[in-house]
Amino acid sequence: MKTPAGLQELIDDGVIDEVLRALKSGKEATVYLVRSGNERRCAKVYRDMGQRSFQKRAQYQEGRKVRGSRQARAMAKSTRFGRREQEASWKNAEVDALYQLVAAGVRVPKPFGYFNDVLVMELVTDAAGDPAPRLGEVDLSPEVAREYHRFLVEQVVRMLCLGLIHGDLSEFNVLVGADGPVIIDLPQVVNAAGNNGALAMLERDVNNLRNTLGRFAPELLTTEYAREMWSLFQQGELRPDSPLTGRFARDDSATDPAGVMLVIEDAREEAIRRELGKTVTPRDD
């Protein structure tokens, strides 16, 4: 195909050899299938700032670290420099996240670099070697749906262990590769510790996975992994291999008077039984 303007520079610099075709033009970026030597890769060309929602981004960027205070001030005011900085930080967030996540063993496309506002990364493929379908486009057996759910919850936990929340995880941003699910599309990655909306975003991410995979394995629909992992995270006890049950006792159950009375009643009966045990002489029949 005719080389798109944003990619010519990468060809001139020898980063890629050829643009094969556009894979998809999304809200925020156009993704191209490209060739680098003998390998096929993906090139994600980000759209201009003006075409994305500012408000949404402000929410996501809360808590994300910015290098100097001048940059932080500029981002706060919407000066021209500020707009540039905000845009650069937005685009780099995905690249930074990919490197960090690959290093931590999270299954995301392997990045090959960020050149001239273009992210070059591993092409995720299906068993036939074609670009992989999205999670929302495949039919699954209950067993495979449960296995994908377990795997994806584990990936979310691994991310949270690094202090990161995807922020836009859904059936559109998980590809089904030959070896299983791969999480993509991370420019809005959220810093869990510094963001007031973190739990809400984590719940939305995890519940999106639950609802998509629950179509094939309905018992997933009642699970509550987000709150369970968040509770461990807040206590500083979340680990990549933390065992999770999918059940979470919400705070209101602890203050349920009938429930509390039952626990007291049980404890009292137990104490009486122990007292009786002391006084009753065991019969040996």
Ligand SMILES: Nc1ncnc2c1ncn2[C@@H]1O[C@H](COP(=O)(O)OP(=O)(O)OP(=O)(O)O)[C@@H](O)[C@H]1O
């Ligand atoms: N590494 C990859 N391997 C294979 N296909 C990919 C890869 N990255 C992206 N794609 C394809 O390109 C599409 C868009 O990518 P991505 O979600 O990162 O961009 P986006 O602009 O946010 O798109 P959208 O608005 O649709 O979410 C994906 O849904 C997927 O089909």
Ligand SMILES: [Mg+2]
């Ligand atoms: Mg996407």
